[in-house]
Amino acid sequence: MIKITLPDGSVREFDQNVVTPFEVAGDISKGLQKKSLAAKVEGKVVDMDFPIEKDSELSLLTFEDEDGEDTFRHSSSHIMAQAVKNLFPGTKIAIGPAIKDGFYYDFDSEHVFTPEDLEKIEKEMERIVKEDNKFERKEMPRSEAIKLFQELGEDYKVELINDLPEDAKISIYTDGGFTDLCAGPHLPSTGHVKAFKLLNVAGAYWRGNSDNKMLQRIYGTSFPKKSDLENYLNLLEEAKKRDHRKLGQELGLFTLMDEGPGFPFFLPKGTKVKNLLLQYWREIHERENYVEIETPIILNKKLWETSGHWDHYRDNMYTLKIDEDDYAIKPMNCPGAFMVYRNDLHSYREFPIRLGEIGRVHRHELSGALHGLMRVRAFTQDDAHIFMLPEQIKDEIKNVVNKIDEIYEKFGFKYRIELSTRPEDSMGSDEDWENAEASLKKALEELGKPFTINEGDGAFYGPKIDFKLEDCLGRTWQCGTIQLDFQMPQRFDLTYVGKDNEKHRPITIHTVAFGSIERFIGILIEHFAGAFPVWLAPVQAKILTLTDKHNDYANKVYNELRKAGIRAEVDSRNEKIGFKIREAQLQKVPYMLIIGDKEVENDAVGLRKRGEGDLGALPLGEFKERVLKETQERSL
């Protein structure tokens, strides 16, 4: 007899020696049996026909569970690989995992896959799904597995097996005529994959290493129901409408030109948004006792040798000659800030010293990596360098984390924190790195902020806490960061005079809140779908005249608003009011002020709010107060 304990604590008994999750599901209900894709037995994800031989805890996984969804997508990728191999014999298969919202499989093929091929592959997949082949698991010894895949000509699989740990159980799955190396689990059969779509082809290096061969990766997604697939595809369409590159164009915020790949041009409205963000930043930083500096864009090569950039960051730097000497355009602001620190003698009594800098940096990013405002070659960092005593580290980091949290809160952003540790190409002793990593970790833990660890992704001079924000498609981008640095103070021989009247080395952190103002604006545009809150809107109120009789009053309103510091525009064109409203609405202007006879008589404005429609007439004075209040509070 076997006792199965379910997640709700209930226990079911089976009068047999072996029971499968499929049988357990059937014992609960036929519906659940049909919906279940895989199971978790004693914490391990397994197939529905996994033999359970002893009393166990079991939970059934459906598409609603993350593991169930992954199983579903993973099986989908097998079906795609099978279809590709059927249609293009000789194709070698590499890896095909489930990913967020879908799956991919990497192929090595003489044939170059085209969008038309994707349709053919989908047709073949449909056929395989209709066959409803069972996914059958088989375990085998390493040598046998290697032999099998050698015979199949699957070199990548052989390489994968060779890299598995000595004691690893090697399992393969076969459905219909297709066999693949796979840890599993899989769906009971191919017939479950009712709705799928192949989305695009992309190049991808084998094992993500650019020294390896480039394979062809096909991305797709799949769902148990057709309607779910349609919903997802609609969501993608909707997301495209929020794309900051599209909105940036439509709203006249910024533009990119062939003449400056990766070097965005900010148009008047985009520049306004940028300046409003910087104004906010300056207010916060003044409140937090930062002082602002400005350091040169171009500095002598010697400085970059001192900082280590010349050795560790040279590939990303633009260099130039001035007279006979080598110079570089700064890719980071830190060396300049350290020079400012070194310009004076410092006492421990001054600490912490917080130097802020709105600094434009240039980095040579790979051409293929450029992406709208999100990845550019010139951007503005809202930088800060803090110099302090070792015992101030933890509190200072906490201050900075709280400050970044406050700023992101202002925009209603969800964010993720990652702690990045020592990369391969780095400077400094193991001990320094361990200390640095430990103090960052401790600060986060004491604040109770959840975070994940990103191994080997630190800066070359120290570990860092990264704040990541999402774009409209759920891609994450690093924005804020706090980087601890034990290296630069040594390299620049930074010192302070301590209580003991001796020279000591200060601790330094580098930190940004927005990160790159350009990237942050990109995220902002997508987050608000271009409809900025009143305080950030480049045009806060658009004055729309009914007829040209109303132009004088409209201009009076305009002048009064401008005098009060409200960003207004007048649309006195010879057009109907519906037309002007439509245009202002598409430009996502928060307030529209309709001016007709009624308004002129009562010294009022006909208020219409973006997203809310006609709000009726309001005395001009009241409207002014309302906007000023919202602007001052920076309300969402």
Add this chain to the structure above:
RNA sequence: GCCCAUAUAGCUCAGGCGGUAGAGUGCCACCUUGGUAAGGUGGAGGUCGGCGGUUCAAGUCCGCUUAUGGGCUCCA
């Protein structure tokens, strides 16, 4: 940097098999003076991303190149 795709008017896009370009929108002018998401008529705008080749003839075919998009790699 690598793989694939794309590049036509300010913007969004049409242009089967090669025969020197078209729509909508925007812009300008005129008519219309209209109360909450597109009023009407007319006009101006393009050496079809760039360079080279094939051809009597190239937006269309070929090569190279630049930029953009989707990824990989790398990073704020």
